[in-house]
Amino acid sequence: xxxxxxxxxxxxxxxxxxxxxxxxxxxxxxxxxxxxxxxxxxxxxxxxxxxxxxxxxxxxxxxxxxxxxxxxxxxxxxxxxxxxxxxxxxxxxxxxxxxxxxxxxxxxxxxxxxxxxxxxxxxxxxxxxxxxxxxxxxxxxxxxxxxxxxxxxxxxxxxxxxxxxxxxxxxxxxxxxxxxxxxxxxxxxxxxxxxxxxxxxxxxxxxxxxxxxxxxxxxxxxxxxxxxxxxxxxxxxxxxxxxxxxxxxxxxxxxxxx
Numbered sequence: 001x002x003x004x005x006x007x008x009x010x011x012x013x014x015x016x017x018x019x020x021x022x023x024x025x026x027x028x029x030x031x032x033x034x035x036x037x038x039x040x041x042x043x044x045x046x047x048x049x050x051x052x053x054x055x056x057x058x059x060x061x062x063x064x065x066x067x068x069x070x071x072x073x074x075x076x077x078x079x080x081x082x083x084x085x086x087x088x089x090x091x092x093x094x095x096x097x098x099x100x101x102x103x104x105x106x107x108x109x110x111x112x113x114x115x116x117x118x119x120x121x122x123x124x125x126x127x128x129x130x131x132x133x134x135x136x137x138x139x140x141x142x143x144x145x146x147x148x149x150x151x152x153x154x155x156x157x158x159x160x161x162x163x164x165x166x167x168x169x170x171x172x173x174x175x176x177x178x179x180x181x182x183x184x185x186x187x188x189x190x191x192x193x194x195x196x197x198x199x200x201x202x203x204x205x206x207x208x209x210x211x212x213x214x215x216x217x218x219x220x221x222x223x224x225x226x227x228x229x230x231x232x233x234x235x236x237x238x239x240x241x242x243x244x245x246x247x248x249x250x251x252x253x254x255x256x257x258x
């Protein structure tokens with residue numbers, strides 16, 4: 001029942017707020033739209049706490065740089081990732097599918113937020129170049145740039161080889177890379193209608209990697225640190241069959257990379 005109530009609230013609230021966001025995007029400032037995005041994120045997080053009776057712990061926030069431009073490299077295993085980022089960093093840049101421009105109301109919102117729009121079709125090399133150029137624009141505006149290193153929403157415990165695009169961004173922008181591990185999929189599993197009430201989860205902001213690392217060393221450091229920290233959080237918060245399935249996914253992902 002809690003899962004059903006949460007879904008009804010989430011989709012209803014998001015649906016009601018989307019036309020408002022479109023209107024602000026058309027007539028208002030980027031700052032006004034960012035405040036609305038923060039309000040959306042904070043309200044949904046409150047609903048997780050009240051309706052689902054679940055808790056999200058934020059760890060390592062002292063590792064977030066104050067102001068300026070930096071790269072935020074996040075494990076992406078739940079729709080809650082985007083909600084939490086909206087509540088914490090609504091001014092950040094991120095990559096979005098260019099095809100979303102064709103959805104009703106979405107185009108003006110995406111452009112006003114200054115997101116990096118990249119088509120899902122086409123050669124990967126071209127997409128990487130577009131992402132790097134877009135990230136350079138975001139950082140030139142004094143905003144952090146969010147990137148999900150596997151380039152996809154992953155099931156709890158799943159892993160794939162991290163894409164080198166994040167390494168090219170890191171080198172091209174000569175900026176610190178802040179790493180984020182997560183167990184949010186314990187509460188809200190990837191693309192699943194059913195949520196897990198009475199659960200706990202956490203995100204952990206790890207110590208930043210300073211600029212200047214060689215590409216291969218950087219990629220190995222990012223993947224190892226995020227995956228180790230993420231699995232530690234999953235083992236802390238997941239229980240029973242959920243944990244066993246996550247462990248199995250992780251083991252199979254690691255074997256596929258070898």
